Amino acid sequence: MFLRSSAMAAAGAVTLRSLHAQTARIKSPNDTIQLALIGAGSQGQGDTRWAVQVPGVKLVAVADCYDGRLAHSKEVWGNDLFTTRDYREILARPDIDAVLIATPDHWHKQAAVDAMKAGKDVYLEKPMIHIYEDGPEIIKTAKETGRILQVGSQRVSSVAYAKAKELLASGAIGKLNSVSARWDRNSSIGAWNYTVPLDASPETCDWPRFLGSAPKHAWSAERFFQWRKWNDYGSGVAGDLFVHLFSGTHFITGSNGPTRAMATGAIRYWKDGRDANDVLQALFDYPEGFNLSLRVNFVNGGEESEGFLFTGDEGTMEIAGQTVTVTRVPHEKEPGFTVGTFTEAMQKQTTAEYRKKYPLTHPEGAPQQTVQKFAAEKGYSDSYDHFKNFFDSVRSRRQPVEDATFGFRAAGAALLANRSVEKGTMVHWDPVKMQLG
Structure with a gap:
């Protein structure tokens, strides 16, 4: 449900059906999707908590490189859960229909490709890629195997974004x-200093x-549990946020x-x-005729914040969390005039000529509505909806809203920022061919 309020008009309400109720089940409700988790860190376990709330889904296996997370998974989801350090043991099981991959970024491509080749559908956490070469291989494998692959940026399933x-x-x-x-943060945990x-x-x-496949390095508990802090395993704030x-x-x-x-x-x-x-701050040019500016600041001394501001020639649209606010600024009906530096005679003459062309009129009717606010119930x-x-895609075999091509275009664009910083120059990207310029 979405609620709307107006600053200029009488408050009203509209309802939007969430994806919870929109999509009818294609197969029998008795058909349970057997799910496995690969990568049981905080993101993976958090994702799984949402995933198993969807009717007809059961978690049956977990893979992770830390024994403590495997043990905790059994505490949360039951002792009958199959656990392993080696995700290939999960992929070899014929009873598993889909996998949720929430590994460090440098494992995304290999785990996803292996899973699809093993006949599993894949929910792959963002960013879809760690390096640009990952994208074409993931897309190619999805097409060749016919498997469903959805990338885990849940905003695209949000009723607010819709x-x-x-x-x-x-x-x-x-x-x-x-x-x-x-997407600014103001905490140590927000800056990836996760507890070891x-x-x-x-x-x-x-x-x-x-x-x-990462460069060899001596054992480091910090690198293992705080991997986002190193580019060998993560993609920085560009890939994370x-x-x-x-x-x-x-x-x-x-x-695109x-x-x-x-x-x-x-x-x-x-x-x-x-x-x-x-x-990290970055500017991007879009062929549709708009510019995008992005900022992530882990040194933000104020409140943590996430949001968008879309600016058009007739108003703005702001997204903050699950709310959307539209503010319209009506165009002036006349261009206006500046005559203050002219002689008094010229001021009078110019003003008189202007008013012949644009006579003063008394406003009629109700004031124009200028602000509308929409808020999810x-x-x-949106994590549940995603x-x-x-x-639903696993059951229907229809491609999801965030397939491999969408995921590559989003991650490929994001990693342009890292590439620009590294090179110290502007970088180019073909969003249709998904190739660096």
């Missing part, structure tokens, strides 16, 4: 000319398996992505050995 898409398409703010977005368990060791953690902002922008505007980018960033505060920047979760979307 409303924003509808409003923009209807001309609510006129022609779009710019979008600005931010007291029993962390090479015995309880499968360090070689964690490293995978910019990609959400790109997913939202592309979903709402219908764009930007054509060029320029970014700047650095480690401004969290100088703790990490090599991923804690402040209390308790709404998993509902995925499992």
